[in-house]
Amino acid sequence: MLTIKPELCEALLAPEDVITALAAAHAGHHAGRITQPLPVALAVPGHDDLGPERPRHVLMSACDGDITVVKTLLDAPARRRAGDPAQRSVVSAYSTATGECLVLVDGRTLTRVRTAAATVLAASHLARPGSRVLGVLGAGPLAEEHVRAARERFTLDAVVVWSRTRESADALVARVARDGTPARAVASPALVAAEADVVFCVTPSTAPLLDVGDLRPGIHVAAVGSPPRPGYQEVTGEVLMRADVVAVDDVAIASAESHTVAQALRAGMSADRLVELGAIVAGDHPGRTSRDQVTVHSSIGVALQDLAAVRLLLDRLAAGAGVAPTTAA
Incomplete structure (x- = not known):
């Protein structure tokens, strides 16, 4: 062994x-x-x-x-x-x-590496073609791993970072810039969403960081930092309800374990709107079909x-x- x-x-x-x-x-x-x-x-x-x-x-x-x-x-x-x-x-x-x-x-x-890889896999299928500005909410090791993985599938002109402490955001910016990608910290999650084509949320937040008003046409948002327990969410249920495509890793597990997904379902979103990432990867679901669609990947990680x-x-x-x-x- x-x-x-x-x-x-x-x-x-x-x-x-x-x-x-x-x-x-x-x-x-x-x-x-x-x-x-x-x-x-x-x-x-x-x-x-x-x-x-x-x-x-x-x-x-x-x-x-x-x-x-x-x-x-x-x-x-x-x-x-x-x-x-x-x-x-x-x-x-x-x-x-x-x-x-x-x-x-x-x-x-x-866990850190496979989580970032899954996020980037989903983004490579759901983000608008030509996406070149990455936004990251969070500045810990998982956030840094997401930037590392994103470089494999996206040509990044810039990385925009927000964290609850400016010190941690500045530290991530410095590490990203050392690897050759221009990066800077901003003062709020809304400012990240205002600039980024793709936003990775990688925090254990108990209060939503993004709401439906932060969604620009064409944006792709990945909410992947919340643990599988009640009370944790990085985006509101309304974000999922507004999105044109909502991808999850597994419909049954997301419905049972994701607070954000459960909130959207309770608010009236049909479970039929949840699309498994595997269906998109296999080509049995088209994923994004126009540049202005809003796409969301809601993930808590699966075995x-x-x-x-x-x-x-x-x-x-x-x-x-x-x-x-x-x-x-």
């Missing part, structure tokens, strides 16, 4: 490779070749006093016939107050033929994305990535 730590995971998962792997996985899910049930959330006893921030262990799984992956994710928002990550996870993969555990992967890097990333890791290791046969540190 292999154990893959963050450093090796980072080295093996090139953004473009992950985007390609996720395209195949989402198309496979659309065709019925990959199954994934609804996640199971286990409340952690003894923390009732934390209310909405009560920690939960979330169990996610997916199977492609040869491999089953199981992710165990601790989602504990109160940990942020101590400066600790709110989420920690481990992904394990099993042979469906023998039942043996093939690999354990620390989830930090894998098939972890499966695709783990399979890519295993393929790289099988091809000889320079690691020992029983461990990958």
